[in-house]
Amino acid sequence: MTVTGQRDRAREAVGLLVLVALLVPVPFLLDDFRQQLAAKYLCFAFPAVGLVLLWGYGGILSLGQGLYFGMGSYFMAMFLKLEAAAQTNTGSALSQFYGSNLPDFMVWNSVESLPWWWRPFHSLTFAIATILVIPPLFAFLLAYANFRKRVGGVYFSIITLSLAAIASIVIIGQQGYTGGVNGITDFKTFLGVDILSNSVKRVLYFVTLGVLLASVLAGRALLTSRTGKILVAIRDREDRVRFSGYNPATFKAFVFAVAALLASLGGALFALQEGLASPSLVGIVPSIEMVIYAAVGGRLSLVGTVYGTLLVFTAKTFFSENFPEVWLYLLGALFILVVMFLPTGLAGLVERLRWRPRARPVNASAAGPALARPARAEIDAPVEVRGGRPA
Amino acid sequence: MILSVEDLTVSFDGFCAVDGLALSVEEDELRCVIGPNGAGKTTLLDMICGKTKPTQGSIRFKEYELTDMIEYEVTRVGVGRKFQTPSTYEDLTVLENLEISYPKKRGVVGSLFFRRDAALREKIDEVARRIYLGDQLHVKAGGLSHGQKQWLEIGMLLMQDPELLLLDEPVAGMSPREREQTAEMLNGISTGRCTIVIEHDMAFVRMIAHKVTVMHQGKVLVEGPMDDVQSDPRVIEVYLGD
Numbered sequence: 365m366t367v368t369g370q371r372d373r374a375r376e377a378v379g380l381l382v383l384v385a386l387l388v389p390v391p392f393l394l395d396d397f398r399q400q401l402a403a404k405y406l407c408f409a410f411p412a413v414g415l416v417l418l419w420g421y422g423g424i425l426s427l428g429q430g431l432y433f434g435m436g437s438y439f440m441a442m443f444l445k446l447e448a449a450a451q452t453n454t455g456s457a458l459s460q461f462y463g464s465n466l467p468d469f470m471v472w473n474s475v476e477s478l479p480w481w482w483r484p485f486h487s488l489t490f491a492i493a494t495i496l497v498i499p500p501l502f503a504f505l506l507a508y509a510n511f512r513k514r515v516g517g518v519y520f521s522i523i524t525l526s527l528a529a530i531a532s533i534v535i536i537g538q539q540g541y542t543g544g545v546n547g548i549t550d551f552k553t554f555l556g557v558d559i560l561s562n563s564v565k566r567v568l569y570f571v572t573l574g575v576l577l578a579s580v581l582a583g584r585a586l587l588t589s590r591t592g593k594i595l596v597a598i599r600d601r602e603d604r605v606r607f608s609g610y611n612p613a614t615f616k617a618f619v620f621a622v623a624a625l626l627a628s629l630g631g632a633l634f635a636l637q638e639g640l641a642s643p644s645l646v647g648i649v650p651s652i653e654m655v656i657y658a659a660v661g662g663r664l665s666l667v668g669t670v671y672g673t674l675l676v677f678t679a680k681t682f683f684s685e686n687f688p689e690v691w692l693y694l695l696g697a698l699f700i701l702v703v704m705f706l707p708t709g710l711a712g713l714v715e716r717l718r719w720r721p722r723a724r725p726v727n728a729s730a731a732g733p734a735l736a737r738p739a740r741a742e743i744d745a746p747v748e749v750r751g752g753r754p755a
Numbered sequence: 756m757i758l759s760v761e762d763l764t765v766s767f768d769g770f771c772a773v774d775g776l777a778l779s780v781e782e783d784e785l786r787c788v789i790g791p792n793g794a795g796k797t798t799l800l801d802m803i804c805g806k807t808k809p810t811q812g813s814i815r816f817k818e819y820e821l822t823d824m825i826e827y828e829v830t831r832v833g834v835g836r837k838f839q840t841p842s843t844y845e846d847l848t849v850l851e852n853l854e855i856s857y858p859k860k861r862g863v864v865g866s867l868f869f870r871r872d873a874a875l876r877e878k879i880d881e882v883a884r885r886i887y888l889g890d891q892l893h894v895k896a897g898g899l900s901h902g903q904k905q906w907l908e909i910g911m912l913l914m915q916d917p918e919l920l921l922l923d924e925p926v927a928g929m930s931p932r933e934r935e936q937t938a939e940m941l942n943g944i945s946t947g948r949c950t951i952v953i954e955h956d957m958a959f960v961r962m963i964a965h966k967v968t969v970m971h972q973g974k975v976l977v978e979g980p981m982d983d984v985q986s987d988p989r990v991i992e993v994y995l996g997d
Contacts (some may be wrong), residue, residue, distance in 0.1 A: 591863060
């Protein structure tokens with residue numbers, strides 16, 4: 365059930381190819397509205413893939429990935445908004461008045477000059493650098509500080525959750541600088557290219573798909589490396605890992621940073637395509653939904669989790685279009701079913717259907733009776749949030 | 756003298772688990788520590804390897820003062836610990852368990868780009884042979900029998916190649932045949948390093964020990980060769996008696 369076995373690797377490869385075969389034709393088969401929806405779903409697969417690494421393999425449950433998704437989307441939105449402000453008629457009229465191009469929401473909130481921390485976002489290079497550096501850096505420092513003091517398990521989950529909540533409250537409260545509850549929206553161009561046109565949206569769809577696939581492959585490379593093995597070791601027996609000479613805090617902080625980077629990438633691509641950065645994508649609810657995508661897809665399968673995200677979103681769209689009164693209940697029922705009957709998610713289901721009959725004891729000549737045990741009983745139990753250290 | 760413990764004391768909520776203990780172990784020595792339950796044997800190992808902080812006292816190992824160091828630092832200067840209940844990484848294979856115990860590239864970046872070379876593979880094969888798991892390299896540790904897990908954990912220590920090896924009841928739960936095999940294994944691997952073994956099984960201690968330390972109520976009761984210790988009236992009273 366880990367990505368490390370050869371059989372699992374083959375299964376992941378097949379899953380990935382099928383995924384590509386399903387997603388590449390999307391823009392050619394579906395209308396523009398549906399294509400845009402698909403692009404949006406793909407953006408949310410990024411934090412879910414990060415959660416597979418973080419939660420499935422690192423044993424660290426973050427309930428605050430929305431924070432990093434939000435960072436990515438806001439950094440991108442700030443760049444886009446400044447570009448939009450420079451182009452609109454109102455923008456230029458206002459700029460004559462104020463002496464600089466201010467985003468519209470700042471004008472409405474009587475902010476008279478661009479705050480200093482907005483200014484560097486005129487540069488795309490700077491925006492991209494912040495998207496790639498700030499979220500993982502912040503995540504690393506936060507996680508290292510906690511894990512070094514051996515704060516972990518549920519306590520760490522609660523910290524991540526509260527940070528996401530705080531971030532969304534701050535964004536809403538600082539309306540003049542952040543767009544408040546409306547978020548930052550109404551972008552027109554990206555480096556002068558009209559991002560609202562369908563052909564550009566199609567290109568962006570493929571860019572998103574490409575970056576997502578690259579992320580899945582990078583995640584797999586991480587898991588097959590020595591670092592990946594150490595992560596699994598830490599997840600299952602952190603105390604023992606110290607006596608193998610490793611500092612678990614660094615490894616846990618590292619995987620947390622990787623998950624934050626993936627979430628940030630998803631957020632940036634989301635802002636670019638959906639034209640929106642919003643506090644409603646930062647707080648507790650979206651953060652927990654991201655965990656659900658990972659759980660539905662299978663928290664031990666990088667590819668499975670992409671399917672999980674797509675499935676949850678498709679179900680959400682389908683239920684809300686067809687059963688507008690009860691769709692939330694139907695969605696809730698789907699989650700409960702998955703959690704109760706598919707602890708390893710869709711990927712676990714696929715494994716059970718396809719591979720169980722061929723599984724046989726590993727090495728019959730060699731051993732103790734314990735060997736006859738099926739080799740995959742291991743994941744059902746240990747990954748859940750574990751309690752902190754006893755005092 | 757490679758390890759020198761002086762005036763080592765630890766108390767938990769007023770209960771003195773180890774009380775002013777002194778112990779020194781020479782290079783190349785295999786020392787057995789015996790004593791009744793609650794004598795403080797495991798706590799002693801816990802303090803040497805950094806798991807428990809002593810209330811007072813010092814533990815000198817080579818040029819290091821271990822009481823100032825945290826677990827992974829103690830491991831990195833050459834102390835290996837085997838726990839009482841077998842502690843292997845159950846979701847990893849025997850090979851992976853041995854590989855991550857290899858004492859190189861213990862940082863995140865180093866381990867991310869770490870590649871197993873032929874020399875390492877050879878070392879893994881050699882260790883696996885010594886712990887009788889040569890044909891089980893691709894079995895997950897969770898699928899091994901209890902005795903095999905004990906051996907795997909010893910193998911993980913051998914990969915670390917520690918100068919000081921701490922073994923807490925290495926034959927607990929093993930069959931008589933496995934005990935003999937383990938004794939043979941320990942006699943083979945304890946040369947060239949210093950080893951401390953905690954054990955209850957007297958027959959096993961007799962097979963491996965150079966010198967025996969008997970602990971009682973957190974203190975050293977008697978220390979000496981097995982025969983002397985076994986006939987000591989104080990030892991008979993607290994431990995071997997009736």
